Amino acid sequence: QVQLVESGGGLVQAGGSLRLSCAASGLTSSTHVMGWFRQAPGVEREFVAAISLSGGGNTYYADSVKGRLTISRDNAKDTVDLQMNSLKPEDTAVYYCAASNGGGYLSQWTTYDYWGQGTQVTVSS
Secondary structure, three states, X not given: OOEEEEEOOEEEEOOOOEEEEEEEEOOOOOOOEEEEEXXXXXXXXXXXXXXXXXXXXXXXXXXXXXXXXXXXXXOOOOEEEEEEOOOOHXXXXXXXXXXXXXXXXXXXXXHOOEEOOOEEEEEEO
């Protein structure tokens, strides 16, 4: 059973930084990609970033976060982190870690098979 647990959320002022971490357990060789999504109240869940768990660890980002957010992995520890810099009030949301066994577009939440419980990020202006 795959379990994902996020940590690192909190309150930060605009322009500040936060680092989210996702600790995974139960991953198998079928799990190819892990990603981060976010959801603000009344808004559809939105793709943030994804990283391949094999090979060179290719990364993928939503246009809205490119250059500010960085996804990284530590395969030995089964963790995937999201370093968030230059945060803006519009980054405020619950951030979810997700894992996919493959198939489908990485930016679509339906591609992912497992989800964490989410961690709140609030950016004040």
